[in-house]
Amino acid sequence: MTSYAALRAQLDALTTEAFRPELAGIDQLPTLDLVRLMNAEDATVPAAVAARLPAIAAVIDALADRMARGGRLVYAGAGTAGRLGVLDASECPPTFNTAPGQVVGLIAGGPGALVTAVEGAEDRADLAVADLTALALTPEDTVVGISASGRTPYAVAAVTHARALGALTVGLSCNAGSELAAAAEHGIEVVVGPELLTGSTRLKAGAAQKLVLNLLSTVTMIRLGKTYGNLMVDVRATNDKLRARSRRIVALATEAPDEEIEAALDATGGEVKHAILVLLGGVDAATAARLLDAHQGRLRPALRQAATGTGTGTGT
Structure with missing residues (x-):
């Protein structure tokens, strides 16, 4: 001692x-x-x-x-x-x-x-x-x-x-x-x-x-790609405040109308990153999930791939 x-x-x-x-x-x-x-x-x-x-x-x-x-x-x-x-x-x-x-x-x-x-x-x-x-x-x-x-x-x-x-x-x-x-x-x-x-x-x-x-x-x-710029696109919406923040993040990232934001979040089960990809990439929820999985959850490369149409099932 x-x-x-x-x-x-x-x-x-x-x-x-x-x-x-x-x-x-x-x-x-x-x-x-x-x-x-x-x-x-x-x-x-x-x-x-x-x-x-x-x-x-x-x-x-x-x-x-x-x-x-x-x-x-x-x-x-x-x-x-x-x-x-x-x-x-x-x-x-x-x-x-x-x-x-x-x-x-x-x-x-x-x-x-x-x-x-x-x-x-x-x-x-x-x-x-x-x-x-x-x-x-x-x-x-x-x-x-x-x-x-x-x-x-x-x-x-x-x-x-x-x-x-x-x-x-x-x-x-x-x-x-x-x-x-x-x-x-x-x-x-x-x-x-x-x-x-x-x-x-x-x-x-x-x-x-x-x-x-x-x-x-x-x-x-x-x-690790858990943000998009300075937006917390991987935020987990577990209460009313965070659900409101999720909608605001999608709005800031996409400038989409409220009804489109609601539809995208509904389609993606409230996943902010997926909803942004749906709105900016012009893909459906399943494709958004597949693209994000392919890029280890990183939104920017997923958006680039969505823009080219390769691997998105869009046929473009």
């Missing part, structure tokens, strides 16, 4: 844990001054992320290649970092119509740790190995370990185990020279500096991790 003195020395060396004497009196500030101070701290985060964009882009290209071959994206972290990974994973199905299990969020301690801290879970490397073993990880998968400190045993063990199995591995942290980045094939270290509240990495570090995860998942899905 790590001694208290050794653990304190490790924390003292971390930028995210640094104490800022100039902020020692913030509890005595007027509320408006305090929120201005915190907002100014938060405003530094995008620049820290911007400094790591080349590394993030390299990860996205490698990730998209694997996912195009059927690989999965797996996030693994503890505490705030784990919750952010689960959040990003849970938003992919409704936004991009990802298949069940295509994007996975793992948090140390299991689903219960999303709302209640599980004591000691982040220190359990064996839990990370067990969680990944349950997924039957393959070399086509990608595992992103998330840890503000870059030293969380659960996250480090996740990328170490995944890398040994041949999976693509990414270490996302907020300290330079982190153990997590060293363990992964790709290290993304977004150094946001000491927090307003000493060691409270749910603040700037958490904001930075959220921004990076947004980039990883969103741009990967764009690369």
Whole structure:
């Protein structure tokens, strides 16, 4: 077991844990001054992320290649970092119509740790190995370990185990020279500096991790053809708001009359991408489905083929 003195020395060396004497009196500030101070701290985060964009882009290209071959994206972290990974994973199905299990969020301690801290879970490397073993990880998968400190045993063990199995591995942290980045094939270290509240990495570090995860998942899905321009054509309409958004997306993409949009969506079972292909490509719903299948769900090449009439059954 790590001694208290050794653990304190490790924390003292971390930028995210640094104490800022100039902020020692913030509890005595007027509320408006305090929120201005915190907002100014938060405003530094995008620049820290911007400094790591080349590394993030390299990860996205490698990730998209694997996912195009059927690989999965797996996030693994503890505490705030784990919750952010689960959040990003849970938003992919409704936004991009990802298949069940295509994007996975793992948090140390299991689903219960999303709302209640599980004591000691982040220190359990064996839990990370067990969680990944349950997924039957393959070399086509990608595992992103998330840890503000870059030293969380659960996250480090996740990328170490995944890398040994041949999976693509990414270490996302907020300290330079982190153990997590060293363990992964790709290290993304977004150094946001000491927090307003000493060691409270749910603040700037958490904001930075959220921004990076947004980039990883969103741009990967764009690369996979799950958008048409900046339109979410793979959105899954599971409620009234999303059904209205589906109709609006089809309208923006096609500029077709409302009655034609309704007819196309009815014919395609509410599938936005299929309805756009029906309207812009002049094909029926069955042909639209066949063309999209032939092009791995990518709308632009399906539209180009529909325009030529080859393979559409139109006889042109």
